[in-house]
Amino acid sequence: GIVWSSDETQALISLWADEKIQALLEGARHNHKIFAKLAENLNEKGFEARDGKQCQDKVRKLKLKYRSILDNNNKSGNSRKNWEFFEVMDRVLGSRPTSR
Structure with a gap:
């Protein structure tokens, strides 16, 4: 797959x-047009050229990672996992009844 830098991931989020x-x-x-716009914005910020599908796939993977950490941390007896993007993802997804 494509490697995303931490800064680029933070900018996408x-x-x-x-x-x-x-x-x-x-x-x-x-929502492919919306993700195409996000890709355009990332490119304007000087990050590597991405397309909408790459941005959409990255967000999907970030949401899966967020949910897996949330599930882990909500189970008693599990040691808490940390992730550099957890707080920012939680601000978006933690208050939403549906996921995007």
Whole structure:
């Protein structure tokens, strides 16, 4: 797969976490255009050229990782796991009844 730097991942999460983007994703049946816009914004910030599908796949993987850590940490007896993006992902996903 494609390697994302920590800074690039943080930038993607920041763009994706924006309230306007979240509102668009909530109402969209097909969200590839929204992710294409996120890719464009990342490119404008000077990160490696990405396309919408790469951004969408990355967000999907970040959500899976977030959920696996959340599940682990919610089970008693498990040692807590940490992840550099947990807090920022939790700010977006922790308060949402649905996932995007």
